[in-house]
Amino acid sequence: MDTEVLKSYPLCHRCFGRLYAKLLHTSNYERGKSVKMARAIQLESKLQQLKERTDAEEEIEKVKEELTTLYRSGLTEIKEVEGVEVVGEEGCPWCRGIFQERNLEEILEKTLKLLGEYQYDTFLVGTVLPKSIKKLEERIKTPYMESIKQEFNRTMGKLIAEKTSKRVDRENPDIIILINPYKKKVKLQVSPVYIKGRYRKLVRGIPQTRWPCRHCKGRGCEKCNYTGKRYSTSVEEIIAEPFLEAFKGKSEAFHGAGREDIDVRMLGDGRPFVLEIREPKVRRVNLEEIGEKINKSGMVEVLNLEYGSKRDVIEVKNKPHKKTYLALVECEEEVSDRELAELEKKLENLTIYQRTPQRVSHRRADLVRIRKVYKAWTERVDPRRFKLKIYCDGGLYIKELISGDEGRTTPSVSEILNKRCVCKELDVLKVHDE
Ligand SMILES: [Zn+2]
Ligand SMILES: [Zn+2]
Structure with a gap:
């Protein structure tokens, strides 16, 4: 431990003691003052000895100089020293008196x-x-x-x-x-408040998240009736608004475990989501009460609401979920019972190679995804239409699994039946947790 540093920086006791904070468990002030004092005593006694000699002028000067730096950095409360101007805490170059x-x-x-x-x-x-x-x-x-x-x-x-x-x-x-x-x-x-739960979307025609108007990018224009939005509402808005109000938050972010298309319903026991309320002034509210309010919307329902954490956002975003869908399929030509039975059999445990669908290619990278269909069930509606229930990997585009997307998804329902088929309606029946 040396006091050399005090020459250039007249540190106060507290700051000087902080230089050795890990050496002795006491306050920085005590430690700093003690080290300075011990050194001053040492120097003072040396000075006495040197004064008895006649040839020690140079050494005396050196000792005095070090003593001066010690007294200058606050030790004058111990001893008045002539000609030494004390640098107080406010003049300390490290703390500048912030602890006063x-x-x-x-x-x-x-x-x-x-x-x-x-x-x-x-x-x-x-x-x-x-x-x-x-x-x-x-x-x-x-x-x-x-x-x-x-x-x-x-x-x-x-x-x-x-x-x-x-x-x-x-x-x-x-x-x-x-x-x-x-x-x-x-x-x-x-810190944000996180609320996790599952949502059901009971109607077609609303997106999962707020969708800004593409003409004005959300600023509001004639085309969007000055709402800034392409769709008047969304699952996000229906769920977030009452929470935002209750928590008195500044903004929110909606994190879903995947998403369904605008024209697709989300039924069964819903899709996991985490709602993040940013800068909330309130951190505890009655979640159930708010849930009831949302459920009255008639469009969206929430269930299993509870408080979560940032970790839940990562989990909901990254955990793969298998899905069960129900599609209404329409074929160009009539389809026989035998063909439907055959289709069920062929789809079971089938690996699908799916190039990014044309309809989303403008916002998704063009690549071939490999996904699996595990099981399929069919139920006839009329000669050209049937219901198709599919249990499959998450991330499989079902509309394209049915149409084939001009050969970009293979095999497909159209390919297996050897007839052009399209998906007329689609519901997600279950987002599986395992
Ligand atoms: Zn200081
Ligand atoms: Zn607009």
Whole structure:
């Protein structure tokens, strides 16, 4: 431990002690002051000895110089030294006095005012350092140092916890309080609330997510009747709006486990989704009550609502789900019972090679997907139409499995029956979880 650094940087006790934070478990202030004092005593006694000699002028000068740097950095409270101007905490180049009570109080007051608008149980302080302080830390760094960030986080965290009775949570805080103590700037970063559940879409004609008008890109124009939207509503909007209102959120994001086409219903026990409410002022609401409100829409229903986390978003986005569909198939020519029985048999455990359908090729990469149909059931409606129930991998485009998409999907129902077939109606009956 040497005091050399004090020559260039008159660090206050607290900051000097921070250079050796990992060496002795006490406050940075105590540690810093103790090291400085021990060194000063050493030097003072050396000075006495040197003064008894006549040939030690040069050495005496050196010792005095080091003593001066020590006293300058705040040790004059121990001893008055003539000609030494003390650099107080405010002049300390590292902390610049940010730990002084009135500074802490000013920041605390600002923080509490901002926090007052939010419901939360846990928080975390994140100190933001100006570049110049980061550079200084680089220059004076020791292997035992802690950043001033850590000490400020700790100090402020304690003060806020005392005032608010809320808990510090390092892993998953409801609110991160970003503080630049040098500029006395405080900003809140409010964690989103996640609600997970399953939705049923009972009607055809609405998209899963908000669909901006393509003429004005959402700004509103004549073509979209100044709504900014191509469709008047969506599953997302029907579900999100009442939640957004209840949580007093700023915005939302809707994450579905895949999506169905606009003209496809989502029946059975629904499709998993996670709704992310950003910057909520309220974090706990009665989910069931909101669910009931949504279910009254007659278009969309929600079930199994519960609170989730960011992890659920990743899971819902990435976990493959097998699906069961029900399609109404129409053929150009009549189709016999024997042909339908044959179709069921041929589709069972069949591997399908599906090049990106023409209708989505403008927004999806052109590649061949390999998916499997596990089982199929048929039920005649009239000579040219039948119902086809299919249990298959997620990501298989069913309309194209039926039509063949001009040879881009193979084999297909059209190919197997050797007749042109189209999908007239489609419902998702189940999104399988296993
Ligand atoms: Zn300092
Ligand atoms: Zn428009």
